[in-house]
Amino acid sequence: MKGRKTNLEGANCGIARSLQIVGDWWTLLIVRDAFRGYQRFGEFQKNLGLAKNILSARLKKLVQEGIFTIEAHPDSPSSPRYVLTPKGEKLYTVLVALWQWGEENCFELGELDTEMVDRIDGAPIRALQVKADDGRLLGPRDFRLASRPSPADA
Known part of the structure; x- marks a missing residue:
């Protein structure tokens, strides 16, 4: 059936x-815009x-999933504000990782006219790194998935 998505929640x-x-x-573009202040x-x-119907559906899902909360707007109670929750704010690492990957892989040299910078000093932010528990830098082939011990085994 065309258009039907697999449910991955389980x-x-x-x-x-x-x-x-x-x-x-x-969804991620809505979250990106929330970080921009919208x-x-x-x-x-x-x-x-x-389209308004698509935006409405995405915002509703983001509220249901605890990414946004709805707050009354002080100047216009009939036009609520969508505010990122702490759970939603944790998506910043996903957005930074996507930005950095896109910056490196989706643009020709000199084509991108914006960069991600530190809000305090305006310096470009460093590339995200994946590190082992002991602080070693891990590359793309230096990790794997492993089963966690069950609570009964602890």
Whole structure:
């Protein structure tokens, strides 16, 4: 059946369960815009050019999943604000990783005219790194998935 997505919410995989929540490109662009300061439906809609029904569905899911909370806007109670929760703010590492990957792999030299910088000093941020528990830098082939011991084995 065309258009039907597989439900991944019961998958025994952190990537699959994450994609069940934020795997649609519009969803991550909405979260990106929230980090840019957008909070109102109209702001998201205008910036993304997204159809209102799709934006409404994505925002509803993000609220249900605890990524956003809805707060009354002090100046306009009929136009609520969508505010990132602590769970939603944890997506910053995903957005930074995607930005850095895209910056390196999706643009010709000199084509990208913006960069991700430190808010305090304006310096470019360093590339994200994956490190072992002991601090060693890990490369793309230096990790694997392993079964966790069950609570009964502890």
